[in-house]
Amino acid sequence: MVLTPAPAAARPEPCAPPAALLHRALALCAPLLLGLVAWLGSLDGAAAAPGSGALLLRGKLPQSAPVEAPRLKTDIAVAVSGPTARATITQLFRNTTDQWVEGTYVYPLPEDAAVDAMTLVVGDRVIVADIRARAAARQAYEAAREAGHAAALTEQERPNLFTNSVANIGPGETVLVQIAYQQPVRLSGGTHALRIPLVVAPRYNPAPAPVTPAAEGAGADPVPDRARITPPVLDPAEHAPANPVTLTVTLQAGFPLGSVQSATHPIRVEETGPESRRVTLADGPVPADRDIELTWTAAPARAPAIGLFRERVGTDEYLLAVVTPPEGQNLARRPRDVTFVIDNSGSMAGASMRQAKASLLMALDRLAPADRFNVIRFDNTMDQLFPEAVPADERHLAVARSFVAALEARGGTEMLAPLTAALADPTPERTDRVRQIVFLTDGAIGNEEQIFSAIAAGRGRSRLFMIGIGSAPNAHLMTYAAELGRGSYTAIGTIDQVAERMRELLTKLESPVVTDLTASFSEPGVEATPRLLPDLYRGEPVVLAARLGRSAGTLTLRGRIGDRPWEQVLRLAQAEEGQGISKVWARAKIGEAETARLTGRLSAEAADAVILSLALEHRLMTRLTSLVAVDVTPRRPTGTPLTAADLPLTLPAGWDFEAVFGRSGAAQPAQPARERRAQVPSPLATAASGIALPQTASDAPLLLWLGLSLLAASALILRRPGRVA
Known part of the structure; x- marks a missing residue:
């Protein structure tokens, strides 16, 4: 021009x-x-070219230039030994910039993991972490960070959600953080299962209730740590998947093996013996966008009837008993009142919504004429299909099928109101009908404690069955809610699993339960968990962990199958050697103390004292304890600035980015649009974070x-x- x-x-x-x-x-x-x-x-x-996966983060100071976030790779090695698994997660942080960086990464672990070890490797230096009270661990980490020392801190945000912070990663440097945990192997219907979570799904965090004089507890934040559980998430349209993961599982089943399968990832299975296999991912490193599930069964007619394992630690003996009672035969089926609750919030958009609707339609088809039912759907609003439970006749079922077929995913995940409505029982004194709640959701919320408290207060005679939908369900919410609701948890990760897993669950719901279960030891002084054994459905085992002291003797299990008594006596001296059972027991006892706190059986102070004592004795991570590793040698030169960086997460497979985050149009990691609408700044959350979070948007x-x-x-x-x- x-x-x-x-x-x-x-x-x-x-x-x-x-x-x-x-x-x-x-x-x-x-x-x-x-x-x-x-x-x-x-x-x-x-x-940061679109599609490159690069992420710009700003430093702590306004004049700091944007830098690229540290790169992360993860290797997972799992050793399965009979009823327990020992996993080691190695996270490799690579600083690709010319600045000193502090990296923060939120990552998932199994909800029943007993996390007990962390190691930091910087160059040729290996630093083993100490377990400390949470505040003391953070204080030590922050002091080391400011002094220029290499340091790492692992903190529990939820039993299945952890934060790793690594300070003073030098320019062009790679540091390695290794975390180890113990977990039990799940058994149901003859199938052993191991689930390894890889991705943290974005969570909906409800806003505090309005402050009004009449509202009890109004203004309290239901998610006071919302800032700590809302990491940045990459838009898959603009960024390549982050955090590639490799996996090796060494499987020692303790019995002759039949099939070894994964419904979530292609695997390579190498036979190393009649009772052992080596399992790797067939496609090599995979993106951290969905959980890995591995299942195995015994060879035909070779499944063990009783699993009894023990471990000696110091002067104590620890026991793990896994016993499946015989199935009842030709027992009359009791009529049921079933309330189906389906989540149609924005996080369910796409594949998850299809899975949930298919599962619910299948459940409706299995209702018997003597059953009654209702359907509740929710996002940030809710609808109850009928004013009360109606007969499962063709007219009402047709209305329900049309209602379910028309559902679309949208809005936030306000779970408390529909749960409370489902728990409301107009006839709590009735015993002639079984009352069940089937709850279908991905569980992507941050106010889990509100949900648990509501279940503990309102469960009555209801039984709560949680169905986790999608590639990365919140297993902590699902498992604990089902435990409190005396039901069970079923995960459905793909549309191909709907028919099989819903059939298994519905068969359980229709089958007579094993009730009035008790466990007694012949010797005194045994500390067993759970304190109260749950009702059991077909194929579900009794799982009991105990600290025996020096005693042996017998364990007697009693219950009723229908109207017939059932009893089994186990001689503890016949238990096989096991590994990690003490950690499994301690983790279960910590969970029991949390339950006692929620239900009011223990005060908050008493429960915290129990949890802290167990955690320090067994070196376990909890909400009250953390693992911290500090190198004694300063590394960052005095006066050299440190840039803080939140490492981004990959969106779970099958999720719709725009349905969760809105149409921002930015090529940067985002916070959910539903979260932005609901969030109210929390001074407590800000003060608790303890680190300067970066501003991830560019100019x-x-x-x-x-x-x-x-x-x-x-x-x-x-x-x-x-x-x-």
């Missing part, structure tokens, strides 16, 4: 109006300003709007008569 002098007749007089002078100045400066904007935009684009949107505005202004000026040739 070339600017030419205006004709003489059109030239302004020497005393031209100021507006005319301004127009001419803008016209002369527009090319220069547009060129400057384009140059700045090119710098930003070069730093690109501002520069773009500035450029467009100048371009429009220039166009208007240059289109004036006589201005442009």
